[in-house]
Amino acid sequence: IPVDPFDLVIFGGTGDLARRKILPGLFRRFCSGQMPEEARITGAARSEMDDDAYRALVGEAIREFGGPRACDHGTLEAFLERVGYEQVDAMGEGGWSALKARMRPGCVRAFYFSVAPSLFGALAERLKGFGLADDDSRVVVEKPFGKDLASARALNLTLAQHFDETQIYRIDHYLGKETVQNLMAVRFGNVLFEPLWNAQFVDHIQITVAETVDVSGRGGYYDQSGAMRDMVQNHLMQLLCLIAMEPPARFEPDAVRDEKLKVIRALDPVDHHHIVRGQYAPDDNQPGYRAHVEDPRSRTESFVAMRCHISNWRWAGTPFYLRTGKMLRARTSEIAVVFKDAPHSIFGADAGRHRNVLAIRLQPNEGMTLDVTIKEPGPGGMRLVDVPLDMSFAEALGPEAEEVPDAYERLIMDVIRGNQTLFMRGDEVEAAWAWTDPIIEGWQTRGDVPKPYDAHSSGPEDALMLMHRDGRKWREIR
Ligand code: NAD
Numbered sequence: 001i002p003v004d005p006f007d008l009v010i011f012g013g014t015g016d017l018a019r020r021k022i023l024p025g026l027f028r029r030f031c032s033g034q035m036p037e038e039a040r041i042t043g044a045a046r047s048e049m050d051d052d053a054y055r056a057l058v059g060e061a062i063r064e065f066g067g068p069r070a071c072d073h074g075t076l077e078a079f080l081e082r083v084g085y086e087q088v089d090a091m092g093e094g095g096w097s098a099l100k101a102r103m104r105p106g107c108v109r110a111f112y113f114s115v116a117p118s119l120f121g122a123l124a125e126r127l128k129g130f131g132l133a134d135d136d137s138r139v140v141v142e143k144p145f146g147k148d149l150a151s152a153r154a155l156n157l158t159l160a161q162h163f164d165e166t167q168i169y170r171i172d173h174y175l176g177k178e179t180v181q182n183l184m185a186v187r188f189g190n191v192l193f194e195p196l197w198n199a200q201f202v203d204h205i206q207i208t209v210a211e212t213v214d215v216s217g218r219g220g221y222y223d224q225s226g227a228m229r230d231m232v233q234n235h236l237m238q239l240l241c242l243i244a245m246e247p248p249a250r251f252e253p254d255a256v257r258d259e260k261l262k263v264i265r266a267l268d269p270v271d272h273h274h275i276v277r278g279q280y281a282p283d284d285n286q287p288g289y290r291a292h293v294e295d296p297r298s299r300t301e302s303f304v305a306m307r308c309h310i311s312n313w314r315w316a317g318t319p320f321y322l323r324t325g326k327m328l329r330a331r332t333s334e335i336a337v338v339f340k341d342a343p344h345s346i347f348g349a350d351a352g353r354h355r356n357v358l359a360i361r362l363q364p365n366e367g368m369t370l371d372v373t374i375k376e377p378g379p380g381g382m383r384l385v386d387v388p389l390d391m392s393f394a395e396a397l398g399p400e401a402e403e404v405p406d407a408y409e410r411l412i413m414d415v416i417r418g419n420q421t422l423f424m425r426g427d428e429v430e431a432a433w434a435w436t437d438p439i440i441e442g443w444q445t446r447g448d449v450p451k452p453y454d455a456h457s458s459g460p461e462d463a464l465m466l467m468h469r470d471g472r473k474w475r476e477i478r
Contacts, residue, residue, distance in 0.1 A: 003416040005038035005107045009099065009132075011090065011123055012114035013043025013054070017142065019061035021173075022114060024070075025409035027062045030079045031069045032405070034413060042102055044088040044095070054085030090119040096130040109137040110415050117144065120155060124162040133163070138415050140169045143234055144225065145424070148440070149433040156426040165426060169415050174235040175422040176407030176414075179366040179393070183242050183335070184251070186360070186368065193358070194247070196339065199318040203355070203472075206321045206336040207239050209362075210328040210477045212456070214280065215302060216292040223293035226300040226440075227277075231324040233436040237264065238424070239362075240320060243335055244310055253420040257428060264431040266312045272442050278303030278460040280327040281452035288452070289327075299443075301450045302326040305463035307470070321467060321474070327455050329477045333362035336475050351384045359475070367392040 008026075010018050029035050043054050059080055062070045069075055084102065088095035103109060111127060113120055120141060127133040139159070146152025159168055174180055187193055196202070209231060215222040222230065241260035248255035279302050282288030289302050303325030310320065339356040354373040361367050369388040376383040393404075405413075414422055442448075451460035458464070458477050467474050 002034055002036040003039075003108075003413055005036050005104075006110060006416045007040050007042070007103050007107045008110045008112065008412075008416075009042045009044050010112045010114055011044050011088070011119075012112075013085065014045040014047050014049075014057060015114055017114045018043065018112075019057070020065050021406075021408045022112060022412065023058050024062050024066040025406060025412060027066045027070065027076070027079050028405065029409050029413055030082075031075060035082075038104075038107065039082055040102070040104070040107075041083050042099065043083070043085045044099060046087065046089050048087050049085055051084045055080045055083055058083050090115060090122045090126070093126075096126055096132070100130055100132050103132060108416050108418075109133065110140060110412075111137065112140040112412075114142055117141070117146070117155060121158040124159055128162045135164070136167075137163075138167050138169055138418070139163055140171060140412075140415055142171055144229065145170055145234070145429050146433060147225070147229060149430060149437050152429050152433045156430065160426075166420070168423075168426070169411075169420060170424040170426070170429060171411055172234050172238050172424055173407040173411065174238050174362075175424075176409075176411040177362055177366075178404045178410075179360060179362045180239065180242065181422070182366075182368075182393070183239075183360060184256075187243075188247050188251075197337075198314045199316055201339055202318050203338045203340045204319045204321060204470075205243060206338065206475060207236055207243070207323070207334075208336075208475065208477065209236060209239075209324040209333045210330060210458075211324075211326050212328060212331045214286075214292055214327045214455075215289065219293035222302075223295060223298050223300045227302055227304040227324055227326070228436060228440055232304060232306075232322060233432050234424075234429075236322050236324055237432045237435075239335055240308075240322065243337070244315060244320070246314070251421065253423075254425075256421050257425045261425070261428050261431055262312075263310060264428065264435060266310045266315075267435050268309045268311050269435070270306055270308050270439055272439075272446070272448075274307040274466065275439065276303075276305045276460060276462040276466055277301035277443065277448060277450040278305075278325060278453045278463065279450040280325075280455050283455055286455055288455075299447075299449055303328070303450070303453060303459045303463070305459060305466055307466060319470065321472075323459065323463065323474065325453075325459050329456050329458055331364065332477055334475065335360045335362070338472075347382050347384060351382065354384050354386055357386075357475075365392055366394070367396075 086095050086099045146155050241263045244263045245259040248259045279289045290296050290298050305323040307319050307321050337358040345351055357371040359369045369390045371386045371388050373384050373386050376385040451462050453460040
């Protein structure tokens, strides 16, 4: 179903994010017929260029990142007809009137801030000052949303001076992933799981987001941030919220976001004995973290693992283990709900310990696995074995699954539709920083040095011990 006619302005329209994600995403939505005839996309940035030069840049980006349809010359040309450019300096006065002249009455107006957060205030002020934005316009802002509670609050206040909360779309692209939304479908669309989804039946939950890439190329940004700010405060926190929240009354923006906020507010402070930081070490084949950043003595973590607790009726006593890092063995994101042992084994001690595990894979090969205990085939008596009920969404749903839009495409279309369900509310972001800040401050006051770990491993040994001490084990990163 096509969305309403819109004018989308991408500030930072010549930048990396616009070229790799936003524009190719829009192109794919165009190919699927979701973009109406009257849709217009305007790139706005500091570089001097005209519409044709920008179309050439966009065309090149789409041929590189837009998928198979980008080879279809006619389709790409038709898309590019909807694209234009205006040279605008966020901090200056030039270009704004010309940009305004491109806005058409009766179209949804959306302004994507794909620029450094330090420019958000200047952009918001000028959008209002030059009369580009009205009370129904939307602004989309990218991560990082602050680097601590104080800066996030300041950003929220700046945006709030010019826009209502209902107009602000804070992107966490994890929320746009198909499987992340499936998490809610699985939990709240089935009777099977929800009765067991609590401390009585769940032993613990593991959330892993492992990457194989290093930080070279973006070391300048990353070294100021680290895994805690770059991944845990936002992406892992969002996954934790979706897995732990109470069922919202309706699948509506504030109903969902209220429940997520309650989870963050119920998180206990994390004892520093329950956190392990790591930094990938150099080896014979490649440089380590410190060679990828400016400071050769950097203490920024490229890996973090922790145990946290949610103090509420549902989860009291159930640990949540989170882990994320760069330069690990495999690129994989997974949430695993590990259920408790059966209360009594009728098969005796020899049958061993068997547990149901529901694993939700976000990538690669999105899908779900439920480990179920059955009898080992053969005449050898009653021996038990765990086998996976394995469902790959691509296989289960057939060719349609291949058409699944990527996170950015879905989220941008939600902006045009005016649906904020998959965007973070200001109070959510602040609550997440309020929980994260003391952890980072603790590292700084103690002069904590991250543990080195081997490239392509599962992280530092101490992270394995974190689980081991509790008589538990991380799932393999593969
Ligand atoms: P980039 O440096 O590649 O591009 C920055 C863009 O901003 C360019 O188009 C530049 O012309 C424009 N710009 C800079 N100063 C300007 C000014 N004064 N007025 C108008 N335009 C100006 O950056 P990027 O990687 O595209 O990132 C953009 C934002 O998105 C950043 O906030 C970044 O943290 C965030 N982000 C990026 C990625 C990514 O994969 N690149 C991922 C998540 C979030």
